[in-house]
Amino acid sequence: MPGKYTIPRLDFGSDLVATLFEIERLRADIGTGDTPYDTYVELHRLFDFVMSVVSARIEGNHTTVYEAIERTDSQSDPQREITNIAAAVRFIDELDAHTPLTHALVRELHQRVVADLVREGDPTPGAYRDVEVGIVESDHRPPSWVTVHAEMSALLDFANEDRPLHEQMLQIAIAHHRFVWIHPFRNGNGRVSRLFTYAMLRKTVFATRGYSALNPTAVFGNDRDSYISALEAADDLSDVGTIAWAEYFVTGIRDDIARLVDLQQHAFVIDQVVAPALDGLRRDGLVSSQEHDALRIALERGVIKSGDLEDVVPGSPSYRSRFIRGLRERHFLQQAEEGPRFYRLSLARGPIALRLIRRLDVLGYLPRMLADD
Template identity: 75%
Template sequence: MADKYTMPRLDFESPLVAALFEIERLRADIGTGDTPRDTFVELHQLFDLVMSVVSARIEGNHTTVYDALDQIDDSPKSGADQLREITNIAATARFIDSLPPDAPLTHTLIREIHRRVVDGLTREGDPTPGAYRQKEVAITNSAHVPPTWVTVHAEMSALLDFANESKPLHEQMLQIAVAHHRFVWIHPFRNGNGRVSRLFTYAMMRRTIFARRGFSALNPTAVFGNDRDAYITALERADDLSDAGTVAWAEFFVRGIRDDIARLLELQRHAFVIDELVGPALESLRRDGLTSRDEHATLRAALESGVVKAGDLEEVVPGTASHRSRFIRNLRERSLLQQAEEGPRFYRLSLARGPLAPRLIRRLDALGYLPRMLSDD
């Protein structure tokens, strides 16, 4: 089993080495931007919902991202089977976010991720949620034969030992790429392996390249959703566990992560968020007659400052304090504003829910942030 986790030898002139160096350069800037933290976190939550749709779609779920926005709520137990699959993935990502970034990856954690992912599902469920498989399985449309169930626990122990190893910074992305493939290669569960492997990879990214940066980790599912066929083909090239196949898979994975980190850094720039993302979405609400001039000005003020309080809006919303209170309450009831953490009289934009969310999705798509898999939505 040790050979599976020997880091492949790399040609210094290879595209993979160049991409790894580029990631090192980019990640030095993670967490250094001026976008208000609450704004960034909520954009991350919106992006996580989109990535949950992508992860489910890779497995054959055809729910559109807009259907998910319209119908999904905060409970992982609601909705039809396809919606529940998406909600489960999103809720499990939030569960991972609640863990200490440096928490080790354990059998208990992996099985808990699986239990949450398949909870209550019919078509994409598992008869033994949260338990490694105890039967032989085959992977549809794949020549790879997963190891016998008798060795799954031992195989996963070796994988987790490797995933928890402390690697030099320049090796961490390669470590993550290898671990993702080996998880899929082991195929430890009867169903749900793809969804769990992507969340496992997300957990690895939190504890390595995003550790102690103070920002939520990049969800790597975007990489896999850009071209599902290329993703599967790249994975299959590594199934012989050779250096050449593993490097080919790692090149696919690392190039995608490099491009997504570059996009993430743009979201850290408040000017970009204002001018290119949220600002145009607010303008489209006003243009379509869904917000008045005063409402638009209020929402724009919240965008630019991150948080506003009623007293800040005297010039934007003239009149009495009670009038402004009713005005703000109306925006909150329409899920355009929400209470901020600073206190009951402080407000910020609602980005991940409400009328702004689908317009932000369209802007993210226009800016090239969304996988091609969602292009027909």
């Protein structure tokens, strides 16, 4: 049997190699767009929250994406599971992209994911399992708990290796499978494995790209059964099975990178994503024509101040201030980082966020798992 952490030899004419070349071509376009940084960050946060819903859905959580966004302050177990995952993603985003992947980091992610949960909790948050476990509806028997720490050490050594660009996607695909194969925790392995993979993407392929790193959960959420089947194909640790899993993984990543590049083009964001959402709000009477025009200016400029709205909101500065305050109170606008009198669209929460999810679904950006939401 080949080594557990050996990169398989590939047929140069295979579909997998062709897909890897496509990823490298697309990767060169990351960071070259003109979407305002704050706008992109908001879209990134919204997408990550939706992916938190998907990650929980894979584990059997039936909360819809709309329920999750509207009930972020709920203390229900299903909602807490989603907010835990979203908070763990933000925790990863705050790390230096070059932070090594360590036992401490993996256990920290686990502790954050299962914190205060009942159905999807763990009796030992942040600790590797000390019992034998099985995987429901799977023939794979994870290694004994006695070897978990050693198995994870080998995985982390592999995940932290400096690999040439053309091997990095294969490295990440293999690491994701081996994490699930080891099953280091009693519960929460799937959720932590997807976060671990996100951290690897930031550390390797997108190390210098900041918020441009994509959340790979979209790949796994397109079809849960296909995801599980692709993972199981690699459980024998053979080259054939590992390549089959890698083909599934990298094809999904390629499609997501293409969408990521689109979202960095401001014209695309305006014309295809946010503007249609604003038009829908006006059409349904949730904003007035004047409010719609003001929000459209914020969309096109990225950041606005009161004077920027003078043409569409005539009158005194105090009147425009009250107008802006009303939009902020209804979560259409929020204060920008530039200062207390600068504002930008609120895209990751509030009424616009709900319409953006519909647009992203129409554009094919959301996993099929959310189709019935």
